[in-house]
Amino acid sequence: MSEELFKAMAQSVIDGDPDLAAELAQKAIEQGIDPLDAINKGFVPGVDYVGEQYGKGEMFLPDLVLAGEAMKAAVAVLEPEIARRGGQRQTLGTVVIGTVEGDIHDIGKTLVATMLSVGGFKVHDLGVDVSVGKFVEVARAVNADIVAMSALLTTTMVRQQDVIEALEDAGLRSRLKVMVGGAPVTRSWAEEIGADGYSEDAIGAVAVAKQLLGVG
């Protein structure tokens, strides 16, 4: 019985159908299925399949993003049940992400956030035009493992450096890793400002995050 449900869960992720995924998650709770099983035996195989197909060039970025949305919808339904049972979902680490102050470019940053979340990280997305202070404050509050910053303008890129300096001043720098990205950002810029990781795109960002934390 649950085997069939697990299969349907995987398929809802493969089809990128968040509504159906949430519905199936609810069904699992009603049937008394362990919510961690629902995630790991139901939805995760769907994410894995999409990832594999993507790797082969058979599926594309929208497939990945929609699979991520379906996964998120399911987890949102299941998490309260996990907590009620006194369990906890393992994540690979906590990421605080945002676009730096003075910059309102959203899409690339959001894509990275989604991919990290699908990849198994807990992600706090602070949005765009995020002040230096806000990055530091949230990084401290959630005990972040990674602070990730995006910038699309050459004039706002310099804020990435300000955040790194502020993390130093706050005594947080040695406890976490910093990742930077955005169209004008290059590896040499990342190195110059003392960031730990850099990626040119969202898929690469997940690999970098895993590598920085030595996980996955």
Place this chain on the structure above:
Amino acid sequence: MARPIKSISDPRLRLDILTPEDVRRIHEATLEVIETVGVRFPSPKALEVWEAHGAQVDRDRMVVRAPGHLIEDALKKAPPVYTLAARDPSQDLPLDGNHVYVGTDGCGVQVIDLYTGERRRSALKDVAEIVRVADYLEEVAFIWIPVSAQDCPPETRGLYELKAAWENTTKHIQTESIYSEREARASVEMAALIAGGREELRKRPVLSYALCTAPPLGQDPGTLEAALVAAEAGIPVGFMTMTSCGTTAPATLAGNLVVGNAEVISALAMIQLAYPGAPVFYAAAQTAMDLRTGGYTGGGPEDFLFGAASNILADFYNVPLSMGSFATGAKEPNWQAGIDNSFSTFMACVVMSDMLLGVGLLHGSRIWSYEQMLMDCEIYDIVYHMMKGIVVDDEHLALEAIRAVGPGGNFLTHKPTKRHMRELWVPKFMDRRPYEEWEAKRDGARDWARAMAQRILETHQPDPLDPKLSEELAKIIAKA
């Protein structure tokens, strides 16, 4: 001496890419989006303009919903024809619908060094040197700030770039790297100094602004406020959408056009509401995301179609167009760069887009290459010749010559051949040598382009800017 400018005019080719019915449907869909979904204008000043004219303004979300007639009436106030002035009036560029002009691309962040071949971060010196080479090239009619002067402070970087550009060219400058009201005010002062006063600047705008929208359906706050400052001073202002199928726009091409069109015409309408009759232009570089990475592609059939479709829309609104062509996604000057830049430039030219952006950048407008710059000029030169079409008249039917030579002769020794031979195209960088000569040397387009760029940089002296003016420009920057 100011160099001549090679612009396309009196075209003999044409392309029907959108029917009048297509354009009407895109326009109506656009108005519906602006009226019911709205466009984000995150600037109190811009929102005030909209409110004063009766648009529905959601102050919390900074979203404007404007009725179609408000947009249409505002756009009617935009001048259909005006001139981009140059420091040297012989290089003025009338935007009259019968000219295509090419600019340098912008705004890159790295430069492939002309001598060492090393890729490095761009600096102010690069702006000056690239502009000096552009000043020489006939194919380049105007300057976009080619790379970012990253060794200058971010708050006034756009001003340093302008100064470097004016010191190295007499051609028109269109900046795409002014992002704040404060910088805009200083840039107006600088332009007025070059033009000889505020009133002269209004008559002869030696500077224009290309500003980016923030898709989907949004504008950038600093950009809006900079645009209002420029428009008040009579500096032509354009808004460029870079909507991308699948990320910042629907996956469909028509849907992409609607979203980008809504961004551009709502911004142009806002300028007209604030300063009726201010010169404005449509600007676009729509694309499709890369399906694998979501990244910017800088080429592909979608881009080429957009390149031709945008001018049909700009014509419908009766304003000039600045169109993103060239700007290949290729990492180096290669097969991909040749394809991207040839198709995109042809498609934008065949519909007579007024301004093309632009020559010289690789990797989706991020890395400057002098080699690519010169090869892009050659691509444009090919299109320039194609746009002349085939002239069919008595002289060109050449019956006299055919009779004189007859069967089995040749036309080499015939006088009209010499008369018309210069109508035939001569390449600078195409390899048409005997095979053995190539085999012995193994050089080619990139080597020749690099050598030519080096020669220009080492020998070309643009008409200098009066050192006193340079000093004054520096003072304005220092105060900004």
